[in-house]
Amino acid sequence: xxxxxxxxxxxxxxxxxxxxxxxxxxxxxxxxxxxxxxxxxxxxxxxxxxxxxxxxxxxxxxxxxxxxxxxxxxxxxxxxxxxxxxxxxxxxxxxxxxxxxxxxxxxxxxxxxxxxxxxxxxxxxxxxxxxxxxxxxxxxxxxxxxxxxxxxxxxxxxx
Numbered sequence: 667x668x669x670x671x672x673x674x675x676x677x678x679x680x681x682x683x684x685x686x687x688x689x690x691x692x693x694x695x696x697x698x699x700x701x702x703x704x705x706x707x708x709x710x711x712x713x714x715x716x717x718x719x720x721x722x723x724x725x726x727x728x729x730x731x732x733x734x735x736x737x738x739x740x741x742x743x744x745x746x747x748x749x750x751x752x753x754x755x756x757x758x759x760x761x762x763x764x765x766x767x768x769x770x771x772x773x774x775x776x777x778x779x780x781x782x783x784x785x786x787x788x789x790x791x792x793x794x795x796x797x798x799x800x801x802x803x804x805x806x807x808x809x810x811x812x813x814x815x816x817x818x819x820x821x822x823x824x825x
Contacts, residue, residue, distance in 0.1 A: 679703045689730045698734050711745040716752045727754055728762045735765035747810040754804050772807040776820040
């Protein structure tokens, strides 16, 4: 196997495996990425994706999220399992993603700081051409419970 070296917040990570999985029903060409690595003698499995956008793609988006969480749920318990990405998921859609209960949301776990709640705010994010005001929490950081990882804070950088 080929090993890669990466720097992760002052430490090195050995990448063990990388996978890209396409969402077959995506109308936007979406996929998700998995990277398994070792950091300071701990095994991690990191996942990321940019799920289907737009309100009308709710069914596909929730299906995509369920697919990612299904793969994460199947990861070896030897791995600390983390997802971070732009889910585009609305709070009202989470009830259609039953596997969400197998993970904790880091923003919620660290106290729900309202200054870090909305990751898409058309009044603050000037990179959007939106002609309306909207505040939503699309970007999420989820972790499968592990005795080796305890989040203590959550903040948005680069609003």
